[in-house]
Amino acid sequence: MDLRKTVADLHAELVRYNLVVWTAGNVSGRVPGEDLFVIKPSGVSYDELTPENMVVCDLDGNLLEGEHSPSSDTAAHAYVYRNMPEVGGVVHTHSTYASAWAARGEAIPCVLTAMADEFGGEIPVGPFALIGDDSIGQGIVETLKGHRSKAVLMQNHGVFSIGKDAKAAVKAAVMCEDVARTVHVARQLGDPLPIAQDDIDRLYDRYQNVYGQRSPR
Amino acid sequence: MDLRKTVADLHAELVRYNLVVWTAGNVSGRVPGEDLFVIKPSGVSYDELTPENMVVCDLDGNLLEGEHSPSSDTAAHAYVYRNMPEVGGVVHTHSTYASAWAARGEAIPCVLTAMADEFGGEIPVGPFALIGDDSIGQGIVETLKGHRSKAVLMQNHGVFSIGKDAKAAVKAAVMCEDVARTVHVARQLGDPLPIAQDDIDRLYDRYQNVYGQRSPR
Amino acid sequence: MDLRKTVADLHAELVRYNLVVWTAGNVSGRVPGEDLFVIKPSGVSYDELTPENMVVCDLDGNLLEGEHSPSSDTAAHAYVYRNMPEVGGVVHTHSTYASAWAARGEAIPCVLTAMADEFGGEIPVGPFALIGDDSIGQGIVETLKGHRSKAVLMQNHGVFSIGKDAKAAVKAAVMCEDVARTVHVARQLGDPLPIAQDDIDRLYDRYQNVYGQRSPR
Amino acid sequence: MDLRKTVADLHAELVRYNLVVWTAGNVSGRVPGEDLFVIKPSGVSYDELTPENMVVCDLDGNLLEGEHSPSSDTAAHAYVYRNMPEVGGVVHTHSTYASAWAARGEAIPCVLTAMADEFGGEIPVGPFALIGDDSIGQGIVETLKGHRSKAVLMQNHGVFSIGKDAKAAVKAAVMCEDVARTVHVARQLGDPLPIAQDDIDRLYDRYQNVYGQRSPR
Numbered sequence A, B, C, D: 001m002d003l004r005k006t007v008a009d010l011h012a013e014l015v016r017y018n019l020v021v022w023t024a025g026n027v028s029g030r031v032p033g034e035d036l037f038v039i040k041p042s043g044v045s046y047d048e049l050t051p052e053n054m055v056v057c058d059l060d061g062n063l064l065e066g067e068h069s070p071s072s073d074t075a076a077h078a079y080v081y082r083n084m085p086e087v088g089g090v091v092h093t094h095s096t097y098a099s100a101w102a103a104r105g106e107a108i109p110c111v112l113t114a115m116a117d118e119f120g121g122e123i124p125v126g127p128f129a130l131i132g133d134d135s136i137g138q139g140i141v142e143t144l145k146g147h148r149s150k151a152v153l154m155q156n157h158g159v160f161s162i163g164k165d166a167k168a169a170v171k172a173a174v175m176c177e178d179v180a181r182t183v184h185v186a187r188q189l190g191d192p193l194p195i196a197q198d199d200i201d202r203l204y205d206r207y208q209n210v211y212g213q214r215s216p217r
Helices: A002-016 A074-083 A096-104 A113-119 A135-144 A166-188 A197-210 B002-016 B074-083 B096-104 B113-119 B135-144 B166-188 B197-210 C002-016 C074-083 C096-104 C113-119 C135-144 C166-188 C197-210 D002-016 D074-083 D096-104 D113-119 D135-144 D166-188 D197-210
Strands: A025-030 A036-039 A055-058 A063-065 A089-093 A151-154 A158-163 B025-030 B036-039 B055-058 B063-065 B089-093 B151-154 B158-163 C025-030 C036-039 C055-058 C063-065 C089-093 C151-154 C158-163 D025-030 D036-039 D055-058 D063-065 D089-093 D151-154 D158-163
Touching: A002 A025, A002 A036, A002 A166, A025 A074, A025 A166, A036 A074, A055 A074, A074 A089, A074 A135, A074 A158, A089 A166, A096 A151, A096 A158, A096 A166, A096 B166, A113 A166, A113 A197, A135 A151, A135 A158, A151 A166, A158 A166, A166 B166, A166 D096, A166 D166, B002 B025, B002 B036, B002 B166, B025 B074, B025 B166, B036 B074, B055 B074, B074 B089, B074 B135, B074 B158, B089 B166, B096 B151, B096 B158, B096 B166, B096 C166, B113 B166, B113 B197, B135 B151, B135 B158, B151 B166, B158 B166, B166 C166, C002 C025, C002 C036, C002 C166, C025 C074, C025 C166, C036 C074, C055 C074, C074 C089, C074 C135, C074 C158, C089 C166, C096 C151, C096 C158, C096 C166, C096 D166, C113 C166, C113 C197, C135 C151, C135 C158, C151 C166, C158 C166, C166 D166, D002 D025, D002 D036, D002 D166, D025 D074, D025 D166, D036 D074, D055 D074, D074 D089, D074 D135, D074 D158, D089 D166, D096 D151, D096 D158, D096 D166, D113 D166, D113 D197, D135 D151, D135 D158, D151 D166, D158 D166
Parallel strands: none
Antiparallel strands: A025 A036, A025 A089, A036 A055, A055 A063, A089 A158, A151 A158, B025 B036, B025 B089, B036 B055, B055 B063, B089 B158, B151 B158, C025 C036, C025 C089, C036 C055, C055 C063, C089 C158, C151 C158, D025 D036, D025 D089, D036 D055, D055 D063, D089 D158, D151 D158
16 A cells, blocks of 8 residues: 555646656555556546556556556566666656657757766667557657666657656656756757767766665665 | 636636736636636726625526626637637636737747647737627637637737636646746747647647646546 | 735745746735835745835835845835826736846747737736836836836836736736747747737727726726 | 855746746855855755755865755855855756856857946857766866856856856846846857947956846845
8 A cells, every 4th residue: 555655646746846747656565575557547637646556557557456447558667677687666748848859759868967967878769559558668668778867758659667666766767858948948048068979978877876765766 | 706716816827827917817617517708897906906896697608697897808708608619718828928929910930849739839920900899709719619729829819728617727827827938938039940740749748738738527 | 914925925926927036026005095115025035025015115115014135126116106107016927938038138029819808918028127216217218108017027027917906917928928928938939910000999999998807997 | 044045046037037947056155254155956856945954164175054955056065155155145057048058168259338338248168068077167267267247158068157146147147047048049140340449448347347126236
């Protein structure tokens, strides 16, 4: 029930940072030690989410617990959990600026120290993929496996982000939109200055190892 | 009284998603089984809307119940209800990004999967029409009849959206502004990638038939 | 005390519509039948405004009642009241999009029906003027006297709007920013379509005479 | 404890004006008469900030009081306090529009009277500098020492602002983003009109000496 509450509550962060409208975005979290994850029910508004109406699926995306259907993006979440055992949380949004880069099929270049910190370089583009089978999940995993970035811009679609737990994946979704917007705005009036690869590496290394309180978040 | 409450409350969604300022936007809903609809009173602020001050009109736009005058856009709503019997809800806004496309008289191209889902293709432009007679209503119906899109950009004016009920029309208004903004932002820095017509068709078909909880919304 | 409350409360609309940051914007209202007006105190945050801390000035801008100094823009408000007896309310903001047009010294062209309704045509630019004497007030009055528009873009500065009372002036400030933003967004991707002068005239005439509840607002 | 409360509470202004996401921004205030300052703890969300969890550091950035680690930007704050004795407050944000100018390494030109008032001219760019030693602090001090501006755009990074106390530094951060946004928007559609240096000087002089209530803020 604790993870159900965590996942339900984290949707409020998507709302707070204007990453979602209506019901178009979802958070999931892997149940520690089990081949299960908790995810948003389909078509339920963010105001109505509670620990009780979250649904539980196995790693093939089959509904195990819950009165509602799981999110229509469940297959993509499930594919990520099956193929990236280090991932404990997945988030999907159509946040405006990140989706605009995705509509052009253009990666977001790393021209902000905050991007180097969080993403370790550019935020990459994944393939165009239709919902309905494992195409989206495969596109996410192919793009993010072995990549520093915790977010991928799925072409003509939106963002998927991952993390060690659901909160970390939400943080990546929030930071992805924030840097997508700032780099977009910077580019509107000229070319942002590049950051040397060496400096990107140092920033990424430091942030992953030093930042925050003792228990990493 | 239930429909009055539904229509009154749905205006809060226009406010929440920043689709309206001051009193410039309105929602209406058809009374099931009767040639009547409930609509916002004219010139009343969103904070002051209650089930009691909603007004009821017949399908010619004549005021039947209510202490206030009906919305100044009532004739357009009425025309839609008269000529599109499948429509149960109508929404009008001047939401920023959609109205900007409307000011240029330019349809929003379908370059996002969320657009294919909800609108089944581009969001079309309707004619320039003056308030005061049936011109606006005619423009809406001519443009949307037989079109997949549930929203029309009335030239130099704003958005009208329709749905099977008032909530569905509000959802279309919210999604219209969301995709209008994302496609605008995408276009600011280049050309969005097209989505193949075949893929648009599959996405639209799936979303209309599969998405959401058992009772469609 | 009623007008003090009205003027204090109307500042919340400036905040609600994001027309102001920190303390940079103010509302005033003429005391009916007297050569006095109520205005925001200088440097007091919007959260702290109460009927009690509003200040009262005569039409030369001299402080008559109040523990705080009047707004630093009081001279401009006073000049408008002295020279435009039909004006009952004045609002000043640095709202983003309107101020951006003002920074370029460019009038906002009337390409939206909502602009024709509220402003009857373009929103004009006033001269560059320094604070400290009657220059700003003169610039406002020279620009708006005999003009349909209830708002003026003071060059490199911001917006002043007027109305028959404080609420109408606030509405004009809200609508000014709304259309400034929409026309800006429209122009970013091309040229908005013009509206024929005849149609602008009809829209303006209708809106000023017909719209809203029986008591005009 | 009073300063702890002031500094904790001022973070709410960063949230209110959308200058920060997640935990990426911080406020500090110098303890009057002592070589100490109060600063945000690292990695703690804005919702959770209280007077009790603020931390106290000496001017070398060493933690003296507090259960949490100090902000990862503490070294930069400390360097400013060591080298600019007139500074009583420091703020750091990655606010969108200011950071976009910073990403291009471009100063914000003074084309708004509000900029002349608050910043006395352009908002300058500081060097690219890595976190981890005194580089950022040195860049801030080199840029702002002897400069009228209370804010600096650190290249590819974000904003640091200063003030006589924490509240004044927060005001500078808020105004910096506001003018960064307005000038950006103005520039999107052409060239803003310049303000003569003489007029900038007069505006700055007047605002620093006359504006606000008797007790300066």
